Amino acid sequence: MSSDRRVNPSEVLRPRNVGAPVKRTEDARLLAGNGEYTADRKPDRPLHLAFLRSSQPHARIVRIGTAAAQEAPGVVAVLTAEDIADDFKPVIPFSRMPNYYATPILPLASKKVRYVGEAVVAVVATSRYLAEDALELIDVEYQPLGAISRGETAIAEGAPLLHEEAGSNILIAREFKKGDVAADLKAAAVRVGGRFEMTRKAPLAMEPRSYAVEYEKRRDAITLYTSSNIPGIVRDAVSESLGLPGHRLRVVAPDVGGSFGSKGSLYPEELLICIAARKLRRSVKWTADRLEDMSSSSQAFAEIVDAQMGFDANGIATSLQADVIGDVGAFSIYPWTCGLEPVQVVSFLPGPYKIGSYRGAVRGVATCKPPTGPYRGVGRPISTFVTERLMDLGAAALGIDPLEIRRRNLVRAEEFPYRIASGIIWDKTGFIECLDAAAEAAGYDRLRKEQAEARKAGRLFGVGVACYAELTGIGSRIAVAPGMPINTGSETAKITIDSTGAITAAFGVASHGQGLETTLAQIIADDLGARFEDVRVIQGDSDEVPMSTGTYASRSAVLGGGAAKHASRLLQEKIKRVASHLLEANADDIEVTEGNAVVLGTDRTVNFKQIAKAVYSDMKTLPVDAREELSATYTYDPINGTTAAATHIAAVEVDPATCFVRILKFVVAEDCGRLINPMIVDGQVHGGVAQGIGAALFEELIYDEDGQLLTASLVDYMIPSAPEVPSLDVVHVESESAVAGGFRGMGEGGTIGAPAAIANAIADALSPLGIDVSILPMTPERIFRLMEQARLNSIGKADE
Amino acid sequence: MAKVSVTVNGEKYDVPDVEPRMLLSDFLRDRLGLTGTHVGCEHGVCGACTVLVNGDSARSCLMLAVQTNGAEIVTVEGLGSPEELNELQAQFREHHGLQCGFCTPGMVMTGEDLLRKYPLATDEDIREGLSGNLCRCTGYQNIVAAIRSAAARRTEKAS
Ligand code: FES
Ligand code: FES
Numbered sequence: 001m002s003s004d005r006r007v008n009p010s011e012v013l014r015p016r017n018v019g020a021p022v023k024r025t026e027d028a029r030l031l032a033g034n035g036e037y038t039a040d041r042k043p044d045r046p047l048h049l050a051f052l053r054s055s056q057p058h059a060r061i062v063r064i065g066t067a068a069a070q071e072a073p074g075v076v077a078v079l080t081a082e083d084i085a086d087d088f089k090p091v092i093p094f095s096r097m098p099n100y101y102a103t104p105i106l107p108l109a110s111k112k113v114r115y116v117g118e119a120v121v122a123v124v125a126t127s128r129y130l131a132e133d134a135l136e137l138i139d140v141e142y143q144p145l146g147a148i149s150r151g152e153t154a155i156a157e158g159a160p161l162l163h164e165e166a167g168s169n170i171l172i173a174r175e176f177k178k179g180d181v182a183a184d185l186k187a188a189a190v191r192v193g194g195r196f197e198m199t200r201k202a203p204l205a206m207e208p209r210s211y212a213v214e215y216e217k218r219r220d221a222i223t224l225y226t227s228s229n230i231p232g233i234v235r236d237a238v239s240e241s242l243g244l245p246g247h248r249l250r251v252v253a254p255d256v257g258g259s260f261g262s263k264g265s266l267y268p269e270e271l272l273i274c275i276a277a278r279k280l281r282r283s284v285k286w287t288a289d290r291l292e293d294m295s296s297s298s299q300a301f302a303e304i305v306d307a308q309m310g311f312d313a314n315g316i317a318t319s320l321q322a323d324v325i326g327d328v329g330a331f332s333i334y335p336w337t338c339g340l341e342p343v344q345v346v347s348f349l350p351g352p353y354k355i356g357s358y359r360g361a362v363r364g365v366a367t368c369k370p371p372t373g374p375y376r377g378v379g380r381p382i383s384t385f386v387t388e389r390l391m392d393l394g395a396a397a398l399g400i401d402p403l404e405i406r407r408r409n410l411v412r413a414e415e416f417p418y419r420i421a422s423g424i425i426w427d428k429t430g431f432i433e434c435l436d437a438a439a440e441a442a443g444y445d446r447l448r449k450e451q452a453e454a455r456k457a458g459r460l461f462g463v464g465v466a467c468y469a470e471l472t473g474i475g476s477r478i479a480v481a482p483g484m485p486i487n488t489g490s491e492t493a494k495i496t497i498d499s500t501g502a503i504t505a506a507f508g509v510a511s512h513g514q515g516l517e518t519t520l521a522q523i524i525a526d527d528l529g530a531r532f533e534d535v536r537v538i539q540g541d542s543d544e545v546p547m548s549t550g551t552y553a554s555r556s557a558v559l560g561g562g563a564a565k566h567a568s569r570l571l572q573e574k575i576k577r578v579a580s581h582l583l584e585a586n587a588d589d590i591e592v593t594e595g596n597a598v599v600l601g602t603d604r605t606v607n608f609k610q611i612a613k614a615v616y617s618d619m620k621t622l623p624v625d626a627r628e629e630l631s632a633t634y635t636y637d638p639i640n641g642t643t644a645a646a647t648h649i650a651a652v653e654v655d656p657a658t659c660f661v662r663i664l665k666f667v668v669a670e671d672c673g674r675l676i677n678p679m680i681v682d683g684q685v686h687g688g689v690a691q692g693i694g695a696a697l698f699e700e701l702i703y704d705e706d707g708q709l710l711t712a713s714l715v716d717y718m719i720p721s722a723p724e725v726p727s728l729d730v731v732h733v734e735s736e737s738a739v740a741g742g743f744r745g746m747g748e749g750g751t752i753g754a755p756a757a758i759a760n761a762i763a764d765a766l767s768p769l770g771i772d773v774s775i776l777p778m779t780p781e782r783i784f785r786l787m788e789q790a791r792l793n794s795i796g797k798a799d800e
Numbered sequence: 801m802a803k804v805s806v807t808v809n810g811e812k813y814d815v816p817d818v819e820p821r822m823l824l825s826d827f828l829r830d831r832l833g834l835t836g837t838h839v840g841c842e843h844g845v846c847g848a849c850t851v852l853v854n855g856d857s858a859r860s861c862l863m864l865a866v867q868t869n870g871a872e873i874v875t876v877e878g879l880g881s882p883e884e885l886n887e888l889q890a891q892f893r894e895h896h897g898l899q900c901g902f903c904t905p906g907m908v909m910t911g912e913d914l915l916r917k918y919p920l921a922t923d924e925d926i927r928e929g930l931s932g933n934l935c936r937c938t939g940y941q942n943i944v945a946a947i948r949s950a951a952a953r954r955t956e957k958a959s
Contacts, residue, residue: 027893030901031885031908033836033876040835129819206840206848206936207902257838257902258936290841513900513937679896686939687899714845714934722927722940750939 017522017532018741021679024518025537026255026511035255038210038225043283046212047076049273050131050286052121052138053296054113057149057368057707058162059142061111061120068137069123074130077280078138079122079272081110087275088241091266093332096483097339099173101166103331103366107272113142114162114330115368116707117295119268124276124284147368147707151304151327154365162330162366171328172339172364174482176346178421179357184319188310192393197775198382198755200302200327200701201694203375204719205512207257208293211270212285213277221248222277226270229259229512231540232548233335233486237266238274246542249274253540253550256512260691261374262297263512264552265333269296294712298373299701302327303345303382309355309390315400317355317409320421322346322386324362329371336481338364341372343482344379350420351387352431352469352645353409358421368707374552376691377751380470385776388466388756392763393772402465402760403439406647410435410467426469429643429744430671430735435467437731438647438669447651447665455768460654461664462765466756467647472745473558474641480553488553490637492545493563495524495571497630499616501609503528503535505567508548509560510540514684514747516556519676520564523741527568529575529592530608545633554644554745557676562636562740570632575611581626582606582614642737644744646670648689648753652761659780659787661697661762663726668753670730672746673737681746682730688750690725695751696758697777698724770794802866808832809878818865824858825849827865828875836876836905840934847933850906850913851875857913876905879912888912888950897946899937906933911947920951 029035066078090104109120121138125131146160153159154169162169185191205227212225222244228234228251235251238244256263269286277284288296307322326342333340346360395405411418416428438444447463454461474480476489495505505524509516521535528535538544539560551560572592579597580587583604590597598605606614614621615630651665668685675681698718702710711717736742755776762783763773769790775782801817808828815831823842828834828851840848842861849860852874880886885893888911898904907930914920914929926944935943 023893024896026901027898028882028885030898030904031876031889031892032880032882033834033905034882035901036835037838037902039839040829042833042835129821204936205900205902206846206934207838207900208840255901257840258900260936287839290843290846515899683896683899683938683942686941687937688939690939691936713843714841715843719934719936721932721934722930722944723924725940727923727941727944728939 017525018676022518022522022532022677024515025521026515026517037207037255037257038212038227039287041212041225043212043214046283046285047124047126047280048128048131048285049276050123050128050135051119052135053292054109054116054118054120056113056142056144057116057147058145058160059113060145061109061113062141062143064121065139066121069134072134072137074126075123075134076126077124077276079108079276081106081108084108084275087279088271091237091241091334093334093337094485095337095339097172097174100337100339101163101171102337103163103171105266105268105331105334107268107275115370116709117370122272122276124280147705149367149703149705149707151325151365151367154367169366170363171332171366172343173362174343174346175361176422177359181319181321181357181359184357185308185310185321188318189313190311190394190397191308192390192397193308194772194774196305196307196386196389198301198303198385199777201300201375201699202294202701202717203260203262203300205258205260205262208288208290209263209267209297210287211273213273214283215277215281217281219248222274223250223252224270224274225252225254227256227263228253229256229264229510229552230550231510231542232508232550234266234270235542237334238271241271242274251542253510259512260376261300264374265298265336290714291712294717295709296370298333298371299329299369300372300375301341301382302372303342305345305382305386307386307390309394311394311398315394315398315405315408317353317394319357320350320355321359322349326362326364327367328364329367329369331371333371333373335484335486336374337484338371340374340481341379345383347422347424348380348383349387350422351384352411352426352467354411355421360422369703376688377748380468380752381692381695381755384466384468384752384756385759388760389773392760403435403444406435406465406467407432424471426643427738428735429469429645430733431467431469431645433733433735434645434647434669434671437733438649438667441669441729441731442649442665442667444649460656460765462652462761462763464650464757464759464761464764465647466753466760468752469643469645470749470752471641472554472644473638473739474553474555475638477639478641488549490635491559491563492548492633492635493560493567494545494633495528495567495631497608497612499612501612503530505535505537505564506544507537507539507560508545508550509556510550512551514551514556515680516560519557519680520560522676523561523564524568527565528572529594531595534595554747557743558638558642558739558745559636561676561743562638563634565740566634566636567632570634571630574628574630574632578611578615578622578626579606581622636740638739642739642744644672644746644749646749646753648757650757650761652758652765654762654765654783659783661778663693666726667729668731668750669733670746670749671733671735671744673744674734674742675732676743678732684747685730685750686728688748689728689754690720691751692754693725693758694720695776696755698779700777804865804869806868806871806873808834808873809875820864820866822865823861824863824865824868825860828860834875834877838902838905840902847910848903848906850909850933852909852913857910876908879908887953888915891946891950895942895946895949897938897943903933903935907935907943911950914947915950915954920947923948
């Protein structure tokens with residue numbers, strides 16, 4: 001089956017580039033080893049940083065002995081919190097959320113450490129080898145204060161407080177309510193529920209976090225090269241913290257080796273390296289090793305959800321209630337706050353369904369672990385897991401097919417815009433269309449027949465369905481993170497044709513694998529009327545646009561793409577005005593295409609180079625007031641954003657001997673609106689699903705009771721490798737969205753749907769044994785235990 | 801300090817002052833400026849640092865520079881240029897076998913090694929061959945397609 005089939009392709013007016021699988025501009029340099037990631041920067045005689053990190057989960061810092069380290073070969077400076085106290089202001093992740101305590105972000109731990117891996121001392125030396133040597137000579141005396149290793153123990157009576165000033169380990173509490181859930185649950189024909197858990201994960205970009213500050217003596221200015229996907233936010237935060245104006249502080253995200261959220265917050269090390277470079281007036285580099293990256297980059301999920309859903313006799317979901325405990329780690333992250341992940345769970349629990357009444361309560365509690373932060377999907381992988389499990393439990397209780405129960409509850413085409421019970425509004429999206437398309441592509445009925453055969457043969461074969469919807473390309477009316485004071489609702493494009501006729505388009509978005517240099521150029525080529533290969537896209541550089549944030553929350557195609565469309569149109573109008581002088585024609589009769597302005601129906605034409613010459617250098621051809629600079633800037637704000645949705649279907653088989661899960665088939669039918677580049681969209685879906693498979697089957701950060709990370713290497717923390725990921729089938733349902741260009745965001749979806757679909761498939765496979773799936777990942781060990789328990793239970797029953 | 805004489809991508813280097821503990825990956829990146837070789841884990845699992853040493857793929861984070869004295873090394877920079885990608889690199893571009901590009905040098909070097917040594921008759925063979933290289937972006941499907949297509953072209957040429 002082709003992996004690029006499309007249902008209902010939209011009618012597009014003569015698109016040349018948008019919609020085509022254009023090969024990526026980025027690839028040639030990346031394939032030939034000519035990319036430039038942060039660690040590849042080669043500043044003049046750089047110094048190197050190494051961090052001494054806390055070995056304690058929660059302890060008072062009594063004394064730090066650095067004398068021996070100061071004397072070690074190659075060491076230029078040894079910095080503790082005390083040494084830099086006057087060099088910065090703490091960065092506070094403010095929010096207008098009620099019941100929220102904002103923990104400050106400090107470059108180095110001060111007075112106390114709160115998780116194993118927190119940076120305590122920084123050594124600056126002439127090489128990384130020498131800096132690490134000197135770490136061995138530092139001696140820190142700690143007074144242990146008692147580890148808080150789990151969310152549930154953090155809220156127990158008498159638990160030590162991680163942030164005394166907060167007065168509680170609960171850093172955030174929220175509740176969403178609609179209708180009378182208790183009454184509706186009571187009245188329901190069928191009630192299903194349980195305790196669900198999604199364990200802690202690592203986003204695990206293959207490039208570890210990396211920073212390089214280049215110091216410029218002449219201007220006393222610094223450029224921070226950072227492996228960040230939010231360089232604009234980092235620029236503003238560092239500027240504020242260090243009191244450095246933006247024209248002496250440039251922040252650039254060069255080629256970035258993936259993020260998935262782990263590079264989407266401001267980090268203490270980013271502050272520290274800027275402070276060190278300014279103090280020493282030297283360029284400084286740092287790259288995390290894998291252990292540091294795993295034990296100090298923001299982590300994911302870590303929630304326990306107690307949930308119940310009520311159905312009427314026809315399988316209509318009437319009510320849903322959930323209590324969520326999020327183990328948010330030791331600190332809030334900037335700018336998203338510790339509410340980002342757990343609050344999103346209760347915001348999205350009703351999913352794409354018309355559930356009448358709802359109560360979702362969440363508590364985010366501090367533990368001795370690195371902070372949780374954004375991870376591809378944020379909150380929705382868990383909310384989808386829970387809601388989709390409940391749908392299947394309801395279907396089983398009522399004897400309805402899983403596909404059918406979803407069809408009865410999904411928001412239908414004529415019901416959009418639809419406000420779900422948590423308050424989120426879905427704009428028109430192909431919910432049912434995705435369900436039908438996925439069922440068809442998967443051969444759902446055939447799979448059920450296969451399953452019946454397999455069961456007869458005693459095989460554990462299961463089919464799982466999961467539907468979800470997400471908000472993407474969010475505009476200024478909705479904060480990406482609840483109550484957050486910074487603007488994430490707009491993006492700027494600045495397109496310029498210079499005196500050589502070259503087209504440069506600058507954006508504040510910051511690709512870290514999504515191929516925005518390609519997709520944004522596709523949009524500009526079409527809307528400006530240029531040749532694709534002539535458009536150069538610059539992004540991730542704070543000097544290029546006055547304000548920006550970056551690439552996160554599935555926003556760049558919608559916001560960057562929208563800005564590109566508008567700026568292209570504005571510039572095209574200027575081109576037409578100049579061309580109308582040069583060609584002596586009415587501007588309305590001029591068409592701009594492939595880098596030429598042509599008088600419609602004639603062969604009279606001028607190209608961009610001639611137009612640029614007329615405007616900038618040849619002072620004879622144009623009247624003075626017609627020499628408008630060939631540049632246009634547009635800041636686009638989609639106000640609300642737009643919905644994206646998908647259905648995932650998985651077929652799996654569980655091997656009863658090894659307890660390994662084999663994925664036999666995986667289908668995604670998704671609606672991301674108009675596709676800019678189907679090749680890139682498919683790639684995003686493949687990668688997202690692979691991460692979802694990791695979350696469902698393998699990945700788990702395990703901390704012991706003393707707050708020590710037991711899975712700190714890639715041997716212990718298993719991400720899927722090539723043999724574990726099946727070939728996927730991706731179907732696109734292109735229902736046009738209301739934002740500019742009709743695009744929808746789609747970078748996260750794969751990770752949202754896959755864990756739920758696989759969980760449902762495993763539960764289906766194991767249902768003959770009476771086994772339920774309520775925790776992810778379903779590792780072979782967990783499956784083994786469940787099967788053992790089921791065996792013992794059945795023996796017990798037989799004995800009765 | 802030791803002297804290391806190596807040939808990298810056809811060019812001979814004599815580096816007089818190499819610390820015996822210096823990793824080959826650091827040597828290539830910091831001493832020779834060949835930053836196409838990436839470091840993703842420094843403990844031999846991710847495969848991002850894969851290079852060819854005397855014709856066999858090797859993890860440069862698990863080797864010391866001094867061990868390669870007298871060796872012939874090929875890094876991703878030695879395969880093709882951005883203007884003229886080699887066959888396998890071109891197939892990666894054609895099939896969208898890379899996103900962020902961080903794992904890519906290792907994938908390409910491992911792919912080269914596999915193509916030279918094995919028939920790669922099925923996708924399972926290719927996936928098995930890639931099992932020591934991690935990619936977090938692509939879900940592997942298009943990397944497998946790129947190598948499959950390079951293998952087919954190789955067979956075509958041979959016949
Ligand atoms: S860096 Fe060498 S295997 Fe990961
Ligand atoms: S392309 Fe990003 S890790 Fe493979």
